[in-house]
Amino acid sequence: MRRIIFSLLVLVSLNSYADDEIDLPPENVITPGEVVQIVEKDNKIGDCVNDYIKKQSKSYAKIAQSNLYDLIHNFNKVTKRIYGKKPTEDDIAHEEKLEALAKIQCEAYYTIGVLK
Numbered sequence: 001m002r003r004i005i006f007s008l009l010v011l012v013s014l015n016s017y018a019d020d021e022i023d024l025p026p027e028n029v030i031t032p033g034e035v036v037q038i039v040e041k042d043n044k045i046g047d048c049v050n051d052y053i054k055k056q057s058k059s060y061a062k063i064a065q066s067n068l069y070d071l072i073h074n075f076n077k078v079t080k081r082i083y084g085k086k087p088t089e090d091d092i093a094h095e096e097k098l099e100a101l102a103k104i105q106c107e108a109y110y111t112i113g114v115l116k
Contacts, residue, residue: 044115048102048109049099052102056098073100077090
């Protein structure tokens with residue numbers, strides 16, 4: 001599946017050079033090398049997200065993961081807990097929270113160059 005998507009992206013980028021009717025400024029043109037980098041980034045981040053979800057789906061980690069998700073996305077809920085007020089219940093599934101945390105962590109790892 002990855003090879004098919006990669007091939008399509010390369011073909012689309014090559015076809016954009018073949019079309020003489022469209023004159024785009026040079027900053028809007030994506031080179032085949034950039035397409036390869038984008039595909040590699042998506043593959044690495046996708047693999048990292050899958051590994052994170054597989055490793056972190058333990059039942060004892062749910063509270064810590066929910067707290068971390070709230071620190072990032074629902075800081076008002078954390079401040080209500082600190083001041084002793086009852087926080088509102090959220091209707092976000094734990095799997096969605098775990099996926100969001102995984103994506104944030106893996107993108108950060110990719111940006112600092114940890115993912116190989």
